[in-house]
Amino acid sequence: MRSFVFILLLIPTFAFSQSQRQPDAAQIKLKLKKLNVLTSVLYMAAHPDDENTRIITYLANDYLATTGYLSLTRGDGGQNLIGSEIRDQLGLIRTQELLAARRIDGGQQFFTRANDFGFSKSADETFRIWNKDEVLSDVITIFRQYQPDVIITRFPPDERAGHGHHTASAILAQEAFDLAASKDIYPDQVKQFGTWQPKRLYTNTGRWWNTSINENTPGIVTLHVGEYSNLLGQSYTEIAAISRSQHKSQGFGSSGTRGDQQEYLEYMKGAKAEKNILEGINTTWSRVKGSDKIQPLVTKAIADFDEEKPYNTIPALLQIRKEILKLEPGIWKTRKLAETEQLLADCSGLFIDVTTDKFYVAPGQRVTASIEFVNRSPIEISVNKIQSGDIGIDSALSLPLKNNAAATQITYKRSVQKSEPYSSPYWLTEKHGVGLFTVTDKSLIGKPENDPAIHISFTIMLAGEQLTVTRPLRYKWTDPAKGEQARPFEIVPPVLVKLTNNVIIFNDASPREVTVLVTSASDGRITGALHLDIPQGWKTQPERITFDLKERGEEQVKTFQVFPSSQEETSTIKAVASIDGEGSFDRSMQTISYDHIPTQTLLSKAEAKVVRMDLKKEGSTIGYIRGAGDEIPAALRYMGYTVIEMKNEDVNAATLKQMDAVVLGVRALNTNTRIGYSMPALLDYVNNGGTLVVQYNTNGDLVTKNFSPYPLEISRDRVTEEDAAVRILKADHPAVTTPNKITVKDFDGWVQERGLYFPNKWDAHFEPVLSMNDKGETSKDGSVLVAKYGNGYYIYTSISFFRELPEGVAGAYKLFANLVSLRGTKPVVSPQVNKKRKSRQG
Incomplete structure (x- = not known):
């Protein structure tokens, strides 16, 4: 009897959220044919x-x-x-x-x-x-x-x-x-x-x-x-x-x-x-020394393949596997060994699934692993051993799996090894620079993602041969609308901490409340203390706050008074939880969930940007119409505005009248299919004294061309150097004077770029406010264009506020506050303007 390793693919060829499915006969035959191509x-x-x-x-x-x-x-x-x-x-x-x-x-x-x-x-x-x-x-x-x-x-x-x-x-x-x-x-x-x-x-x-x-x-x-x-x-x-x-x-x-x-x-x-x-x-196989017998064996297996009975191919595959094992080490031995083993799994119809009742635990905590076996072929299959060093399983057994018998289930309750690393993307584990991720383990270079957190291996006998099948532990549940769903199982710190705001603005030297959410990821009671790491010259009251979490998933909100320094600055604060005998923990858990990809877990530092600046604003209520998705509404709330996120049906005169300004999200003119129908009402709003800020859009797929009161053309011009020199073209314009005085110093500390898809042609009614360019290029004056329309202001800006505001860039906050603070006068609508407005179409 020959023993060899049989590794099932850890990521199958279907969406991770779906149940496991065996490939059909056509897919199996394609794999068989591929076995003969090197x-x-x-x-x-x-x-x-x-x-x-x-x-x-x-x-x-x-x-x-x-x-x-x-x-x-x-x-x-x-x-x-x-x-x-x-x-x-x-x-x-x-x-x-x-x-x-x-x-x-x-x-x-x-x-x-x-x-x-x-x-x-x-x-x-x-x-x-x-x-x-x-x-x-x-x-x-x-x-x-x-x-x-x-x-x-x-x-x-x-x-x-x-x-x-x-x-x-x-x-x-x-x-x-x-x-x-x-x-x-x-x-x-x-x-x-x-x-x-x-x-x-x-x-x-x-x-x-x-x-x-x-x-x-x-x-x-x-x-x-x-x-x-x-x-x-x-x-x-x-x-x-x-x-x-x-x-x-x-x-x-x-x-x-x-x-x-x-x-x-x-x-x-x-x-x-x-x-x-x-x-x-x-x-062909002739490129590999000693492989003379393999090509004809595969050719025969293809010719003899029975779509109705793929398991009849298993003896041929076992013979092919035996010949591959004789080869000298090399890339084609490794590849074709894996392909043959996968084909053995496919043809046998063997189903092994390992699931758990929770999608994360902390190292040292217990996890329940439920294993389901089904043999869907007449091939003799039995399970002889189950092992996992990750959770301490080492069981010998003799478990025959009869053809399509009711699923056999085994359950283990084990503790995750204390040494197991956290489940966060390997390239994001350490802080990285602008151009290169930090990867300390060079063996990971090239890999698309982490290996699954927990593996369980099974030693089985298949047609008289001993094989080792490895499967990942997954969390699985049934959604009433979507059916069976699954997501990767994760290992996380015993306690998670999160600052409830990503950016905290201090407009003066007065203290602000800073709240921290602390969550238990452990079974049983956890007690400890929470503190904030703060910049030099800042202080908190109290310095430490105790917490007492009695069960897994319990959350508590703790509040600190934070006193800023007297100097304007942008810095970082970090929340840290200390547990006696366990150490300190400073990670928050962010979950990214979309239907087309597996749920992702990111364990990032529990940090927030703190911005000490003298920020002034006018008005109190901003209407926001979403585009492609950004965090500008949160930034406006950080400034102290009430933000009303408006749906298309909300864009009417009565609702708009309540807004001190309206902002269109990034690429709203590309992604909001009904924005064309909203533009007449929005331009009426401007004409009657409102302020409309339109953020950047691309020029290739505009939903409507009637988005501006005056002609304006969007180009592909951009300024990619985040430290590119900025020139203020109109030093007395309210966009750079009211309520915040903007100077070139306000463009220090920007990230990634200045802006993108700048307009390059515009009507004389528009006033360009800023000029900038990358080294060696001509001036780009279309980053902020302001036009008086009727009694209000229409502003088109391609500055990358969607990048700068979440990063706590003080100058970007001041400039954006000025744009939404522009104020018009009482409405006096001329017949000409009224005629132009009525002729506009979405």
Whole structure:
């Protein structure tokens, strides 16, 4: 009897919230065919959504190549169309969207440590901020680990790529193509992975920079990605559209295309191909020494496959597995061993699920693990051992699993090991810089996400062979509307603390109440004390507050009086809970939940920005109309405003009359499909003396063109340097004088950028207030445009307030307070204005 390891995939090819499902016969046959193809392709670009899902789908499902996507960043610097999460939290969402896409198109996913710091206008700037050598090291690591035969880049290595990150991704691909083969480059990597030389590197030439390209263009290799798969019942472009549509935070829903479609690949490095991107590459088992018997065995297994009885393929798979075990160590032994083991699981219909009744516990706390077994085949299967070092299970047993018998269930109640790490994304565990995440464990580089918190392994006998199956612990429940749901099981600190506000503004030297929510994540009673770490020159009363939590999930709110310093400053305070004999804990738990991705848990520091400034404002009530999602309403409340978040049906004269100002959320003109119908009422509101602040929008997908009382054109101009010089064009304009005096000092300490999608043409009624530009570029004067319309003010601003206000940037608060504080006069509506207003359409 031979013993070997049989590892089921930890992330199945369906949404994590659904119940486990076995692949159907068509999917099993596709995997069998893939078992006889030994080649790999790595697609490479800069961000989530840069990848061409048509090519990935085609290569993975038609060529049956092992296909991966290397995204240098996690998309942290982008905008979010489905919620208010930005930066690290957005990167977490977009990571999971990529994984959701790969589960559909059949690819694998990789990342470097590079942080998406926002739009970059050159590769030189990108490399300076990222630290080029570090990111290049990561790319070479992934090349050496993954060992791709072919590299395909999404972008060219020059300015045609349109973004510094894009250009940088192509440059890094070309450099790593050569350097990965050198034993003198990163020798520590060489000791671990060896060297690797890909066969060729091509660019997925885009039509936007090469409009005349076609399959007859010299040096071009064409992929006919629109082919139809009879086995899967869809064209590859239809599958690719479903994959692409997982990028929901970017608004990249895609409709599938049918019929012949082409993608073009342009030669860059290595061996040229004439017709086929895999020309000259041995894609058979003959590329592996000692594998002579495997190819015919797989071919026969494919030919003999019975769609009605896939379990009949198990003897052949066991024979294939035996031959693979004889091979010398190497990437193809590892890959094909895993594929064969997965096929054994698929063909046997073996169902093993491990669930628990709570989705988080603290180290040392007890957890209930409920295990369900079902054998859905006539193959003899029995369970001989159950083990988990994570929760201390080591049980020998003899449990036969009869064909489709009622589910066998076993329950363990065990304590999580005290040494288990917390379940927070590994790249966010430590503080990171602007350009690079901090990853102390180098073995994690390239991985898309953490491994599951708890594993349980099962030693089973299948058709006389001993196998080890490993499954993750999950939390599962039944939703009345959605049915069976699941989410990852997490390990968290014994007590969680959270400041109830992310930004706290001190308008003068008076103290403010600061509240902290403390929550037990432990069974049984927890007592301790809470304190605030505060900046030098600040103080709290009291210095410590005790808490007594009697059960898991119990919450208590504690309130401190915080006295600021006399100086204007932006700093940070942190909440810390101390438990006798346990230590100090300063983490809050943020949950990110959307239907298209698994629920994510982020254990971030329990911190808040504190802003000591002399902020003045006028008015008391602001109406806010949501766009793509941002935290501006919270920031307005921090300023002391009452914020009424208005739905489309609320936009009428009676409601608007109650508002001192109305603000449109970021990209409201792109995402609010009914905003066109609201604009006439909003412009009437301005005409009658109101103030309307319209935040940035993109120029490509405006819901309505009638969003301004006077002509205004949005461009793609932006100022990406957060420290770019700012010039005040009209020093006496109320937007920079009332109620707060704005100076160039107020633009210190900004993050990521100044602004984006500035208007570049506007009517003479608009007054530009500020001017700014990136180094070496012309002045951009459209960041804040103010127009008097009738008796009120219409303001269009592309300044990135949605980034600055959540970061506690004092100058941004002062400027935004001035914009919403602009006041009109009593209404005297001229016939001409009235006529123009009535002629407007949504």
